[in-house]
Amino acid sequence: WNIMKYLGITSAFILLFAFSTYTLIAQKAATDLRCEYLQNPIGIGVEQPRLSWMIPSEPEKKNIKQSAYQIQVASSIDNLEKSKRLIWDSERVNSEQSTHVTYPGELTARTRYYWRVRTWDQDNQESPWSEPAYWEMGLLHAGNWSADWIKPGHSEDPKIANPAPLMRKEFTLDRNIAKARLYVTSHGLYHAEINGEEVTEDLFTPGWTSFAKRLQYQTYDVTALLQRGDNAIGISLGDGWYRGKFGFSSGWNLYGEELALLAQLEVEYTNGKKEVIGSDATWKSSTGPIRMTGIYDGEVYDARMERPGWSKVGYDTGDWSTVKTTDISKEKLIEPRGVPVRKKEILEPKKIFTTPAGEMVVDMGQNMVGWVEITFDGNAGDTVSIYHAEVLDKDGNFYTENLREAEQRMQYILKGDGPQTFAPQFTFQGFQFIKLEGLDALPDPSSIKGVAVYSDMEQTGTFECGVPLLNQLQSNIQWGQRGNFLDVPTDCPQRDERMGWTGDAQAFAPTACYNFHTAAFYTKWLGDVAVDQKDNGAIPFVVPNVLGDNAVGSTGWGDVATILPWTMYLKYGDVRILEEQFETMSGWVDFLDNLAGENHLVQDGFHFGDWLFFIHPTEWNAKPGYSDVDFLATAFFGYSTHLVVEASKVLGKSSETAKYQSLLTEIKSAFQEEFVTKKGRLSPHSQTAYTLALAFDLLKEDQQENAVRYLVKNIESRDFHLSTGFLGTPHLCRVLSDRGYTDVAYKLLLQESYPSWLYPVTRGATTIWERWDGIKPDGSFQTTAMNSFNHYAYGAIGDWMYSVTTGIQDDPKNPGYKHIFLRPHPSKELQYANASHKSLYGTIHSSWKIEGDQVTFNFVVPPNTTAVIEIPQNGINPAQGVDRYEVGSGSYTYEIAVQ
Numbered sequence: 001w002n003i004m005k006y007l008g009i010t011s012a013f014i015l016l017f018a019f020s021t022y023t024l025i026a027q028k029a030a031t032d033l034r035c036e037y038l039q040n041p042i043g044i045g046v047e048q049p050r051l052s053w054m055i056p057s058e059p060e061k062k063n064i065k066q067s068a069y070q071i072q073v074a075s076s077i078d079n080l081e082k083s084k085r086l087i088w089d090s091e092r093v094n095s096e097q098s099t100h101v102t103y104p105g106e107l108t109a110r111t112r113y114y115w116r117v118r119t120w121d122q123d124n125q126e127s128p129w130s131e132p133a134y135w136e137m138g139l140l141h142a143g144n145w146s147a148d149w150i151k152p153g154h155s156e157d158p159k160i161a162n163p164a165p166l167m168r169k170e171f172t173l174d175r176n177i178a179k180a181r182l183y184v185t186s187h188g189l190y191h192a193e194i195n196g197e198e199v200t201e202d203l204f205t206p207g208w209t210s211f212a213k214r215l216q217y218q219t220y221d222v223t224a225l226l227q228r229g230d231n232a233i234g235i236s237l238g239d240g241w242y243r244g245k246f247g248f249s250s251g252w253n254l255y256g257e258e259l260a261l262l263a264q265l266e267v268e269y270t271n272g273k274k275e276v277i278g279s280d281a282t283w284k285s286s287t288g289p290i291r292m293t294g295i296y297d298g299e300v301y302d303a304r305m306e307r308p309g310w311s312k313v314g315y316d317t318g319d320w321s322t323v324k325t326t327d328i329s330k331e332k333l334i335e336p337r338g339v340p341v342r343k344k345e346i347l348e349p350k351k352i353f354t355t356p357a358g359e360m361v362v363d364m365g366q367n368m369v370g371w372v373e374i375t376f377d378g379n380a381g382d383t384v385s386i387y388h389a390e391v392l393d394k395d396g397n398f399y400t401e402n403l404r405e406a407e408q409r410m411q412y413i414l415k416g417d418g419p420q421t422f423a424p425q426f427t428f429q430g431f432q433f434i435k436l437e438g439l440d441a442l443p444d445p446s447s448i449k450g451v452a453v454y455s456d457m458e459q460t461g462t463f464e465c466g467v468p469l470l471n472q473l474q475s476n477i478q479w480g481q482r483g484n485f486l487d488v489p490t491d492c493p494q495r496d497e498r499m500g501w502t503g504d505a506q507a508f509a510p511t512a513c514y515n516f517h518t519a520a521f522y523t524k525w526l527g528d529v530a531v532d533q534k535d536n537g538a539i540p541f542v543v544p545n546v547l548g549d550n551a552v553g554s555t556g557w558g559d560v561a562t563i564l565p566w567t568m569y570l571k572y573g574d575v576r577i578l579e580e581q582f583e584t585m586s587g588w589v590d591f592l593d594n595l596a597g598e599n600h601l602v603q604d605g606f607h608f609g610d611w612l613f614f615i616h617p618t619e620w621n622a623k624p625g626y627s628d629v630d631f632l633a634t635a636f637f638g639y640s641t642h643l644v645v646e647a648s649k650v651l652g653k654s655s656e657t658a659k660y661q662s663l664l665t666e667i668k669s670a671f672q673e674e675f676v677t678k679k680g681r682l683s684p685h686s687q688t689a690y691t692l693a694l695a696f697d698l699l700k701e702d703q704q705e706n707a708v709r710y711l712v713k714n715i716e717s718r719d720f721h722l723s724t725g726f727l728g729t730p731h732l733c734r735v736l737s738d739r740g741y742t743d744v745a746y747k748l749l750l751q752e753s754y755p756s757w758l759y760p761v762t763r764g765a766t767t768i769w770e771r772w773d774g775i776k777p778d779g780s781f782q783t784t785a786m787n788s789f790n791h792y793a794y795g796a797i798g799d800w801m802y803s804v805t806t807g808i809q810d811d812p813k814n815p816g817y818k819h820i821f822l823r824p825h826p827s828k829e830l831q832y833a834n835a836s837h838k839s840l841y842g843t844i845h846s847s848w849k850i851e852g853d854q855v856t857f858n859f860v861v862p863p864n865t866t867a868v869i870e871i872p873q874n875g876i877n878p879a880q881g882v883d884r885y886e887v888g889s890g891s892y893t894y895e896i897a898v899q
């Protein structure tokens with residue numbers, strides 16, 4: 001028998017008393033005010049930005065809902081607080097909407113808009129006004145740029161890595177300053193200083209976009225850095241993605257041979273007068289201590305060539321050149337929609353030791369992305385080199401062969417007047433270990449700090465359970481995301497790739513959205529997916545496309561065009577991203593439609609297939625993991641078409657719905673005729689084939705049961721090992737649990753022997769490996785040609801851990817977690833699981849714990865949302881029946897006897 005004990009019953013009377021006093025108290029003021037997902041952004045360009053807020057949760061209260069809101073917008077905090085001269089007053093709007101409320105008016109360049117919101121709750125109780133927040137518009141139009149593009153005046157050799165140029169200017173501000181903004185961008189990376197102070201903590205600016213078509217510029221509030229009187233600005237440039245060694249052929253000058261700078265400092269005096277100091281022909285250029293810098297190769301820094309005070313007033317530019325102006329279009333300039341890269345974490349060395357080969361090595365304890373900050377002492381001219389590696393070989397020696405052409409090396413040349421701390425400026429490396437050359441003795445641990453850098457996304461997900469290896473897997477997934485979310489979603493951060501591989505991105509996106517607040521990050525990147533789409537609708541293998549016009553059109557990769565916007569719609573309720581991307585989404589499907597032609601099977605073109613699926617050297621013929629590429633291509637064609645149908649429904653595009661729905665019907669019947677027997681056996685007979693046919697709903701009703709059985713049999717015949725690659729893996733466990741085989745999914749998840757998710761963890765992995773067998777059971781490595789130890793694609797299992805183990809699921813009919821499904825699938829092996837996800841409405845919690853013959857479930861549903869909680873009637877297995885509870889916000893506990 002079942003006992004369902006709704007905890008709180010015993011305290012119901014006390015609560016009832018408390019509740020009646022509470023209802024008299026107003027709803028709490030809204031918090032977490034965001035504009036276009038960002039807190040107080042400056043320099044945005046979205047014409048009609050969307051505003052969101054959260055209703056604070058109150059643990060004692062249930063069913064908190066917003067019934068109405070009012071937004072006010074003003075040009076100053078003072079006006080806002082006095083409700084005076086409002087630019088916009090929404091008045092009271094009866095609506096539950098607390099996310100993506102569109103600002104309806106016209107906005108002016110360079111202007112800051114202060115806003116606040118108040119809400120009414122389910123009992124019509126009014127909240128106080130929120131704390132004010134703001135957003136500020138950027139320059140918006142090319143015509144608002146008066147500065148000139150400039151390039152260094154000194155000569156460079158475009159065939160080699162050149163020293164990083166410095167550019168500077170002194171100027172006088174003759175009145176008291178009320179406000180100042182620096183608008184700045186570059187070809188190459190820039191680092192800006194004013195009067196010797198860094199302008200920003202942002203790194204790798206202006207970021208990586210498809211530079212020929214879109215180049216971001218940033219806006220900084222530099223009021224506090226300027227003074228009445230003389231001032232100086234200095235900006236250094238690095239090769240970065242623009243012209244450094246980059247891309248498959250490790251070529252140079254991908255986007256151009258010359259670095260360039262565009263900077264516009266706009267100052268407003270207290271008397272209202274304005275002044276603009278722009279980059280122009282009066283600036284000077286030279287080079288400094290960074291003698292070479294490259295994304296793959298690292299940096300060479302010669303401290304003897306430092307130019308102390310170069311961004312301060314009074315510096316002698318006697319030996320500097322005068323810059324040249326250059327003609328670069330300002331039409332391609334855009335305001336950022338993403339988040340900047342920042343220093344996010346500092347790690348201490350775990351161990352410093354000498355390897356059997358006699359190398360001086362530091363183990364940072366974590367495969368990370370960024371650099372080490374290191375302090376040395378020595379004589380002028382002494383050189384210390386730092387090499388970076390992800391792993392040691394089986395003898396315990398430093399291993400860099402998997403880095404291919406990437407040198408991952410810093411070289412510091414001392415100037416010899418006491419200890420100095422070094423860190424690179426324009427490069428990042430992927431590593432757990434560093435090797436030091438040029439030191440006499442092992443360094444002191446306090447002289448080394450690991451600096452992890454990544455896009456500044458808030459962590460929104462946690463997952464923990466009773467199996468330590470799984471907890472390490474979760475940590476590996478999250479670290480894989482940190483290291484590969486460096487302005488664009490990359491495949492890996494260490495070897496000579498580090499590119500925006502679209503297939504990896506689509507595979508990992510749902511997991512990524514649980515772990516971190518990725519909405520702004522992905523919005524930015526989808527802009528590049530759209531502009532890099534070919535006229536015939538083909539999507540490149542990598543975005544920004546640095547591999548050329550022919551590196552386009554692979555299914556499973558190009559499908560990022562449909563999968564990612566749809567994922568963002570589900571996770572963030574973002575309708576606008578569907579609007580903005582719809583042409584790209586349908587363009588991709590049209591491309592596949594043309595490729596397939598009359599018979600609706602994609603049998604043409606190049607496709608990567610189920611990349612890196614498991615191949616056993618001796619079992620190849622007996623039990624292949626291989627899936628035919630035309631099967632996979634057609635399956636993704638069907639799936640993307642389905643997503644275009646769904647998106648067109650959300651957008652009310654009825655003629656598109658009809659068009660793509662009938663295409664989908666044709667694809668399904670072609671698929672069934674070609675690849676499926678009457679009873680649901682597939683050719684190819686692989687795990688990935690069954691997984692995708694079921695996940696993408698390509699089978700007839702009466703074929704599905706058999707197909708699931710074939711999948712399970714295949715897994716059993718491999719003694720509960722998977723054989724899937726990049727395409728099948730993200731969907732494998734979901735298909736099993738959806739069809740009542742959660743037990744099989746858990747066996748795969750908990751499998752420790754290779755191939756499995758936990759095998760790398762047993763080998764000490766701290767990030768997700770590119771291959772199931774990056775390090776083989778005998779300790780040897782997979783091919784040096786492709787063996788990254790920080791590739792997030794297989795981390796896609798994270799989605800299943802959140803959404804099945806703890807059962808936190810979105811509802812496509814009410815996306816963005818406005819309505820939530822809580823459908824946990826407990827497992828005795830895990831003993832307990834505890835997950836949280838901070839949605840746009842607040843934090844969702846789900847946990848369960850098995851103690852003796854009882855399972856206790858705990859949930860928290862955030863304010864202004866509702867949820868359906870499904871509790872397995874036998875405590876463990878939802879497939880045997882569930883009890884459903886429709887609930888509003890609040891905390892819920894259920895205790896169930898395990899049967």
Ligand code: BGC
Pocket residue numbers: 491492497501502503504608611786791
């Ligand atoms: C990358 C990938 C990518 C693949 C294409 C590799 O070199 O690292 O992760 O998706 O190529 O199949």
